[in-house]
Amino acid sequence: MASSATQLIAEHQPGSALAQAFYTDPDIYQRELELFVLPHWLCVGHLSQIPNPGDYFLFEIAGESIIVQRREGGEIGALANVCRHRGSRVCYEARGNAKTLVCPYHGWSYSLDGKLRSARHTKPGFDKSRFELKAVHCRVVQGLILVCLAEEALETNSLEAMAEKVIGPYNWADAKVAHRAAWTLAANWKLGVENYLECFHCGPAHPAYAKLHSNQQPPWKNEKLRSDMHSAAQAMGIEILNEDRWASAAPAGEEAMLCSRAAMYPDAVTGSQDGRPVAPLMGQFTAYDGGATFFHIGPTSYFLAYPDYGVIYRFSPRSLQETEMEVIWLVRGDAVEGADYELDRLVWLWETTSAEDKLIIEKNQAGVNSRFYQPGPYTQVESNTERFVEWVLAAIA
């Protein structure tokens, strides 16, 4: 099958969508997981989800379950949720608090750093130190928890420096999660990401979004709006640079990151049903700058910062044509629901937009599965989607 993937990649026409097999071949899917998705850093949530020692939640991707936890000293860690005895899940619940990780099957007991503390009735010669819960790479960047399931993780030096300049002004490090929602897409994970990476579809498919955000038009149509946004931010002493170290532009051995700013239309200041504010201003923002900041980390984790709230957008492959799309809403850490923000108003736009995306992504997969499917040409406003598919191809070649 490796040779068939190689041939398919060789046959790819630059500038065109991918051939059908990239969305229907189980071997290509496995190659993508091993060579592309899992070697990258994946955002699994936010620090505020596990404030106290022992707090944990499970992150699931492609059949794997990872315990993401706050340890005794307050540091954040990640462990494979697989008992070293006979392989049972150690944590059954999606979230909880445990000072010791006790496997419910035979009672093997681990400390929060994964060390095996007790196991009954083992045979002579048993060496506890050889049976720690397996560690998973874990790093916290501006309040965002990232994990990497591969043996070797990409460096995050450039990423961390850039994240400070992009996310720092919004102070997500002190934000809190206000809401989470997930959609299961009957589609290959790449179709979810390809969709996220262009706003060419926003006009036809997302009327509410398109009414607010000028990036539904090509960049050359809204230069004035972006210039105004830039000035408004500067007036508050905020400088957020458009920067692109993403896809093939990532430094060698480093995780990829991109920041891209979009201007709101004049009547809107944030992503809400009426364009009006929905939560307290965050970080250094003392007013609305009329802009929204998009940034990407690696190939599956996407972020959007408005002055008053943030959105984490994650794609987790489940199987060849099943993908979980999760959305997490962030607000200022001290914001109180009911007093400082109404949840319904806060989540309306991205609940609406995500439901629309589920439909169009699934209809895309249905058509791609057809014998009549033939990859067509990307337009001038789908360049990030185009870069993404080239990035995938290079990685699995």
Next chain:
Amino acid sequence: MASSATQLIAEHQPGSALAQAFYTDPDIYQRELELFVLPHWLCVGHLSQIPNPGDYFLFEIAGESIIVQRREGGEIGALANVCRHRGSRVCYEARGNAKTLVCPYHGWSYSLDGKLRSARHTKPGFDKSRFELKAVHCRVVQGLILVCLAEEALETNSLEAMAEKVIGPYNWADAKVAHRAAWTLAANWKLGVENYLECFHCGPAHPAYAKLHSNQQPPWKNEKLRSDMHSAAQAMGIEILNEDRWASAAPAGEEAMLCSRAAMYPDAVTGSQDGRPVAPLMGQFTAYDGGATFFHIGPTSYFLAYPDYGVIYRFSPRSLQETEMEVIWLVRGDAVEGADYELDRLVWLWETTSAEDKLIIEKNQAGVNSRFYQPGPYTQVESNTERFVEWVLAAIA
């Protein structure tokens, strides 16, 4: 796998049912689709379902979606429901009316004949004429809409001539659809067709049908009834010949067709719960002739004409062991529900019979899946089923 299919075909015992692998092997299923099902004409519905320009419905088979439509000039056409940009379905809804086909994803817009009319932000050198929606062969025969998904379609000259003589007297060209119903069979498509092609099972499995139709008995037991039926039709000036150009009897390069007349038992004149009429007489019929006309087009489309109503019976493979069985009821074009016919009475017999068929077909598949299954001998009254399986084997050899 091709060689394994070849060997299985070589091992087939004429006169016996097919070996298990023909119902369980994904490669044989794919061969059947490519070499047998899709190269034949498939009846997808009736002209009356799309009376006005822009009217369309979607036909789905084996994961494919076809837009069956009436175009501006009134002609009937069929297009692959796959956008030429990135492959999305263009029509999402099962039926509707659209004067222009606009892809909901990025707004590519096609005229009803499939020509690309507009696409925004394409790169320089983009040539619209290279991106038409792909055409699917489509033909209307006596009001029945047929499509063929293969590149080359079989000729329909003989078919059309024969259809005029068989269906013409019932004037289905001016009929209308009164009802549609579908059953999903947990069975290979061939088991559905094999069941349809013999009435040996009608006695044990379809008591209501068997009470009305003398073809539940071998032909040599009801010669008198058929002779009476023939005379009654002749008395109205109607001549419907039993004719057989089906399976291996089809002229070379031509679509197969068969017509076979069956006599009702003396107390019955049509297929209804009590054998009494359920709708106005159709076409040239001025009285009941005590007969029913079965005809087949290709391997998946079957038809039954009573003097007062008609039935279209279609088998669409969904996957190796999943098949959609659809039934469409036709009545005279000017018949009015409530005044001229009651829907419950009209559909009773074939709703009942189809539900019974679903059960026995699925129980057949369950047994065929067993390690204890061994193909048994066809009897004297299963000759069309026997011809059908030989036809399949010849096609995929």
Next chain:
Amino acid sequence: MASSATQLIAEHQPGSALAQAFYTDPDIYQRELELFVLPHWLCVGHLSQIPNPGDYFLFEIAGESIIVQRREGGEIGALANVCRHRGSRVCYEARGNAKTLVCPYHGWSYSLDGKLRSARHTKPGFDKSRFELKAVHCRVVQGLILVCLAEEALETNSLEAMAEKVIGPYNWADAKVAHRAAWTLAANWKLGVENYLECFHCGPAHPAYAKLHSNQQPPWKNEKLRSDMHSAAQAMGIEILNEDRWASAAPAGEEAMLCSRAAMYPDAVTGSQDGRPVAPLMGQFTAYDGGATFFHIGPTSYFLAYPDYGVIYRFSPRSLQETEMEVIWLVRGDAVEGADYELDRLVWLWETTSAEDKLIIEKNQAGVNSRFYQPGPYTQVESNTERFVEWVLAAIA
């Protein structure tokens, strides 16, 4: 694939759990079915389920359906539920009574011993004697009905002699079925059996069970209790030997069997919520001996006898990671529900314990599916599980 199984077996580390592929590879699953599960005797139920001639029930395993029946002379038989005509299931219902087995599809009619009695419209030369329903090995041992789907069945001489000594004192031959329940496990069948074969998990996972049964502790911790149990049984003239002819200890060509006695804790006399009796004493028991008798027949059929009731525990593979776990409760043949026992009290412990098992078995499968799974060492109290996996490996090598 055969060679890959061979290699996996060669790489197995004695003393460790099995590698992932043994739970995820469809070819290994097929080998296990053919070479291990189906060649063994499977307990399918109890004599009392089919008291009268013509009574039958269907037993289903791995897609097969077997008619288990009482014939005219009272003897018990088993037939493949596959018509010899075109392969339909002959019996549709899970249980019933039929003096003749008539296929609902085309009416082929068989006598209870499987002989074809009538078939209509067969072609000349048809020989009925060549179309009997296929026989399945069937044997009754102490009231338990065993079947074997392989061509050649293992001998049961040793098994029958041992069963008389183990089950005879409980007189299960005259027992009756009081209740049946089934759980579908999203797990490979071996994980169900591995779990059943050790009580190491009883402490952590089955608090109600562990409160009653001393085998939740290693045997060296409850010698006194077992000695008391032995004396109490002897005082009634009952001698039930611990005997082990199971797994590799089975005589060559003979079915495997094991008997192992466990002592109840002092406050309990049977497996109930409060440890108090739930049904009339069975067989030779005139009092409670403070013990419970476990016995195994082959690799998928397990039994547990308390003085007042019995439990049959069966594992039937459905597919690679789907298994049916069925529990059947037996009481004395003349016991009357409501008068002699309350169903809720009777079934409470094993309903509770089985629901707990479903959860832990499924969480085990989930972890075994992980890339982080690495087989760990069996402890001193998992020896039967260890013997079981070695037995499987030897059989499929």
